[in-house]
Structure formats: structure tokens, C-alpha cells
Amino acid sequence: MLKKSLWLILILTTFLAPAKSFAQDEHLQQIQHRLDSLSVFVTGLKQPVRLLVTGVSIQNYLFAIAKANNLSISVDPKLNVQIFDTFNGITAANILVFLSKKYNLDISVTGAIIYVTSYQPSLPPVSSPVRQLKVSYEKNGNILNLDLENDSLPAVAHQITLLSGKNIIVNGELTGKRVTSYISGASFDVAMDKLAYSNEFKMAKTRDGFYVFQPLSSDEELYINGDNGTSVRKAFRQSAGAPATANTGLFTKIVNGQRLISVDAVNSPIRDLVRQASQEIGISYSLYSELNGIITLHVNDIPFDAFLRLVFKGTPYTYQLDNGIFLIGERRLEGLRTFKTVVLKNRSIDTVLALIPNEWRTGVEIKEFREQNALILAGSSAQIKELENFISQLDVLVPVVLIEVTMVDVHKGRTVSTGITAGISDSVRTGGTILPSLNYTLGSRSINDFLNTFGRATSLNLGHVVPNFYVGLSALEANNNVDIRSVPKLSALNGHHAIMSIGNKRYYKDVTQNIYPSSTTTQTVLLNTYKEVNADLTIAIKPVVSGDDQVTLGIQVNISDFTSFPVDGSPPPQSTSKFETSLRVHSEDTIVLGGIERTENDDSSSGVPLLSRIPVLKWLFSRKTKTTSKVVTVLFIKSTIIR
Numbered sequence: 001m002l003k004k005s006l007w008l009i010l011i012l013t014t015f016l017a018p019a020k021s022f023a024q025d026e027h028l029q030q031i032q033h034r035l036d037s038l039s040v041f042v043t044g045l046k047q048p049v050r051l052l053v054t055g056v057s058i059q060n061y062l063f064a065i066a067k068a069n070n071l072s073i074s075v076d077p078k079l080n081v082q083i084f085d086t087f088n089g090i091t092a093a094n095i096l097v098f099l100s101k102k103y104n105l106d107i108s109v110t111g112a113i114i115y116v117t118s119y120q121p122s123l124p125p126v127s128s129p130v131r132q133l134k135v136s137y138e139k140n141g142n143i144l145n146l147d148l149e150n151d152s153l154p155a156v157a158h159q160i161t162l163l164s165g166k167n168i169i170v171n172g173e174l175t176g177k178r179v180t181s182y183i184s185g186a187s188f189d190v191a192m193d194k195l196a197y198s199n200e201f202k203m204a205k206t207r208d209g210f211y212v213f214q215p216l217s218s219d220e221e222l223y224i225n226g227d228n229g230t231s232v233r234k235a236f237r238q239s240a241g242a243p244a245t246a247n248t249g250l251f252t253k254i255v256n257g258q259r260l261i262s263v264d265a266v267n268s269p270i271r272d273l274v275r276q277a278s279q280e281i282g283i284s285y286s287l288y289s290e291l292n293g294i295i296t297l298h299v300n301d302i303p304f305d306a307f308l309r310l311v312f313k314g315t316p317y318t319y320q321l322d323n324g325i326f327l328i329g330e331r332r333l334e335g336l337r338t339f340k341t342v343v344l345k346n347r348s349i350d351t352v353l354a355l356i357p358n359e360w361r362t363g364v365e366i367k368e369f370r371e372q373n374a375l376i377l378a379g380s381s382a383q384i385k386e387l388e389n390f391i392s393q394l395d396v397l398v399p400v401v402l403i404e405v406t407m408v409d410v411h412k413g414r415t416v417s418t419g420i421t422a423g424i425s426d427s428v429r430t431g432g433t434i435l436p437s438l439n440y441t442l443g444s445r446s447i448n449d450f451l452n453t454f455g456r457a458t459s460l461n462l463g464h465v466v467p468n469f470y471v472g473l474s475a476l477e478a479n480n481n482v483d484i485r486s487v488p489k490l491s492a493l494n495g496h497h498a499i500m501s502i503g504n505k506r507y508y509k510d511v512t513q514n515i516y517p518s519s520t521t522t523q524t525v526l527l528n529t530y531k532e533v534n535a536d537l538t539i540a541i542k543p544v545v546s547g548d549d550q551v552t553l554g555i556q557v558n559i560s561d562f563t564s565f566p567v568d569g570s571p572p573p574q575s576t577s578k579f580e581t582s583l584r585v586h587s588e589d590t591i592v593l594g595g596i597e598r599t600e601n602d603d604s605s606s607g608v609p610l611l612s613r614i615p616v617l618k619w620l621f622s623r624k625t626k627t628t629s630k631v632v633t634v635l636f637i638k639s640t641i642i643r
Helices: 002-039 058-069 092-103 153-164 188-198 270-281 304-312 349-355 381-394 444-458
Strands: 048-051 072-075 087-091 105-110 113-118 134-138 143-152 168-170 178-187 202-205 211-214 220-224 230-234 247-255 258-269 285-287 294-302 317-322 325-330 337-343 365-369 374-380 400-424 431-433 438-442 469-486 489-493 498-517 522-545 550-562 574-586 590-607 622-642
Touching: 002 092, 002 105, 048 058, 058 072, 058 092, 087 092, 092 105, 134 153, 143 153, 143 188, 153 168, 153 178, 178 188, 188 202, 188 230, 247 270, 258 270, 258 304, 270 294, 270 304, 294 304, 304 317, 304 325, 304 381, 317 381, 337 381, 349 365, 349 374, 349 381, 374 381, 400 498, 400 522, 489 498, 489 522, 498 550, 522 622, 550 590, 550 622, 574 590
Parallel strands: 072 113, 168 211, 285 325
Antiparallel strands: 048 087, 105 113, 134 143, 143 178, 202 211, 220 230, 247 258, 258 294, 317 325, 337 374, 365 374, 400 469, 400 489, 400 622, 431 438, 438 469, 498 522, 522 550, 550 574, 590 622
């Protein structure tokens, strides 16, 4: 047993001694190289030294060399070495190398400073026992199970590749990465994604089926997106000067192939929101001016351009898309201004221009292009788009309503005229009409014949009348029934009045007497002025069309007429009827408005004074005319919608 131990010691000494000598020689070569490199700049290392000292500490010994050769030397105070060497004409560099070899020292250089300390050789790394990786793969269901705890990522990737047959590539920067993950019964793709998420690196699957593990860049971070899936985004950091209460959450997800943005921001700077949203969705943008201001915003699933419209609303900033790049800045800057010609198809520019709110005109110049019934808008694209949408909602087809008005005036009248007239005239002939009315004149001859016949029959002599005497008998009853019909047709735009007026005009004389006194005579001047008076039938109808093809009619009717026409030049008397109503009817329905009835009575008589008032005798000594008339007006109104 002793013999075997001696052999083992001999073998170890034989092999370890050369290794130790080799390590020491390499260490001295490194020190020599450091000092040679430093001597190019510090010439004191090449100057010879003469020291005649013994039994001093290494600190004092090296201090003396530094002072003699103008060197900067620092010595570890823990060194406990006594020097008994005397050198004459040896350079300082050689002395330092010799001391390092003799006393097992280490010399390092920092700038022009030489630091001397004890040399501690590095021990060879001790290999730890290899841990058995707990990875299993079920081929039937493509299921992967992982039970990893501080295991090497390349080793895990190698083991998974061997078990599943799927190619996994680990980026060179992750070769030293240790991973910990506990996954049971997950599909292969989900397990790969969660392995990367739990150990803070990203995984991408290429088109050819390779799984690639990559490290996160300095501005990337992992997060749970709006679809509750793991994803990678640019790390969002509030800019300097942001309010202390600022808080922002911004996420994206893909809906129907389009990436949408969801934002929950409180007092967040606008510039930070725009920067994060563009990075998150991968859109290029260029800033023309600094974006100032803060905003509180909560929206879900909107596209990037809608997000910019919301953020910039009420601010002096706008955006414009140019070849896939969003140009962002103040509205007044060149490159962000634009123009648009909006052609109206159904409305007039006058009516639309008057409806644009004044607040919306701020920052936008609006010009009229009457030849094309168009408006030219110049300003920021966001404001122009807002105005264009507003104008398009106003530019709709306006219904036209055809209004047919049928007016029927029914005149009913009755006139009774009776009386006896007598007189003397130079030449009067007997004659007249008996039917259908009695209007007969008797001359003197006819009257005398009647008196003679009456005398013979009654033996009463009534005498004779003078030759020029005559008697007129009249009895007339006249009835009239007249229908007057008018059928005008009117048309009006929805919400506008249609007015019709039919009538006549009369003039009466107004006499003004002006007296101009003077010292000698008084002059009177009569001035005749003819003034007009109207009697009209006026109808004003305002149609309003509703969505179910019903029409609301606002109707105003004003009827005036002359009752008589004086011959003395005074103003003619008038009768007036007026009414106003509103009603709703279906298109093409006919309504009846009427029953406007006017009754006139005229009873006049003339005769011999006193005798014309005595009963019975008044028939002989008076003439009487009685007139009764009635006028009824009826309106038939039919409205038809024309689109």
C-alpha cells in the first residue's frame, strides 16, 4: 500500500511540476509585456537603478525605486516581504520582474500607475454534474411537457429537437441563458411561446417551420396584448417633463386582418402617445413641429388614422398621409396644408354654405365655385375631411311637392223689382214685355181707351188723361246660380312656401283742397289723387315632407272682395274672409277646405212722399227692389311628392 502511494506521488509531481512552471512563466511574460508597453511612455522603467539596502520592507524598497526613477508605484499594504537584495546598474523594469518571480507578485498597470500585489493563480473550473433534463414530447397530440429549473437554454433546445424532430435555433447571444419553466400538456407552439415569455426572450416561427429564440433589444418588452396573447412591443417610457399623474396603457390587436389600437391614457403627453402608437403598430411618421399638450383618452379597437384624429382634435396639430408616411405637425405648415373641391349634387352652394358652423370655418378657407355648384376647401386634411363629411350629409335630394288647388265659387242670388211709374213725355209709345218679366209702358191713347171701357162697364166717368201722359208697369223676379272654377298648380321645395294670389284692383279719387291766403285774394287749389285698393284671393301653402311619405301642410287663405262700386268716387266697400290651418295628409290625397259663405241683402224703394208709406196705396205710388245674394267658396287641395 505504501509503495502504491509513493508511485502516485511521483506521477503527480512529474506531471504537475511542469504545468506549474509553465503557468508561472506565462505570468512573468505578461508582467514583462505590461512593463515594456508602459516604458514607451514612462522612460524611468528603462533607467538603471543602484540600491544598496538590505532588510527593508517591499513597500519602502519600491518607494525608493519610484523616487529615484520618477515612477508612480502603489504597493498592496497587505504584502509582508523583506528585501535583502542589492542591485547595481539594473533597470527598474528588470527589478520589478525579478521581484515578481522571487516573491510570487502580480503587477498590473492602470494608466501610468504600477500596482504591486500578491499573485493568486486562477484555479481551473470545476465541472458540475450534468443535470438530467426533464423534457417529454407526445407525438400523437403534438404535446410538450417541460420541468426546467435553471437549465441551459441550448441544452433544452437540443433535447426538444431530438424528441420532437422540430428544428430550434438559439441566437448566439442566448448561449449562456439559463431557463426555468413548468409546462404540462400544452401544444408545441404554445409551449415554445410560453417558454420564451417566462424567461424574457422572444420566439419567432419562420415560414419554413424553424423556431428561432432571440434576445429582446434594449427598447423591447414582453406583454399580454388585447387578445390575451403574449406579444412583444417597444418599451414605453414617459418623456422628461411628463406630469407626475401621467399614466398610459396602449395595446394593439389584429381584427379582420387590420391592426387596431386600444388606449387608456390619463394626463399623458400627446407626443408620447403618438410615438408609442406608431411603434406599436409599425407605422412610419415624420414630425414637422414639437407636439405639446396632454390628453386623457379611452378608446378601443380603432385604426391609426382615427387615433390621430382623436388626439389632435381641438389642438393646432394635424396629419397627412404621403406615400405611406404620416406627416405630423402644425396645421399652418407647408406640406400639411391641402385642398379639396366638394361638388354638390342635390343642393345649392348658397344654402349649404349658410349652414356651416362658424367654429368649423376657423383654419379653413372656403371659396365658392358657382359654375360647378362646388365649394373649394383649403386647410388641414383633418378639418377638410370633417367639413366634407358634414357637407355630404346636407347634400341630399330635396323633395318637391306639387300642389293642385281647385277653387270653386258658388254665387246664388235673387232679385225682386216691382213698381208703377207715371209721367208726361213728348212721345211715348205703348209697348214692352209681358213674359218672362213684366215691363210694359202704356201711352195716353191706351189709357184713355181703358178709361172709356171702364166707364161704360161701370157707368162711372173717370175722364181722360192729357195726350202726353204715360204709365209704366214693372214686375221682375230674377234668380242666378253661377259657378266659378279655378285650377292653379303650384310646386314648392320641401319646407318652402308656395304662394298664389288672384284679385283685382280699383282706384278711387281723393280730393284735397288747399287754401293759400294772401293780402289781396285767397287762392283755392283742388288736388285730385287716385288711390288704389285691392281685393285678392291669396293662398300660401308650406309643405313639409316626413319620412313615411306624408306631407304636413301649413295653409293660409285670405279672401277679400268688393261688395259694391260707388259712383261718387268714394272707396269701394270690401268683405274679407281669412283662415289658417295645419294638417297632415298622405301623398296624392285630396283635402277639402271650404264652407266660406258670404250673404248679402239689399232692400231699396222709392216713391211719392207719404203715399208710398200707406198700405195698398204704396203699390201704386212707389217702386221697390229687393236683392239677396250668397257666395260660397270651396277649396280642394291635392299634394303630390316628386323626388
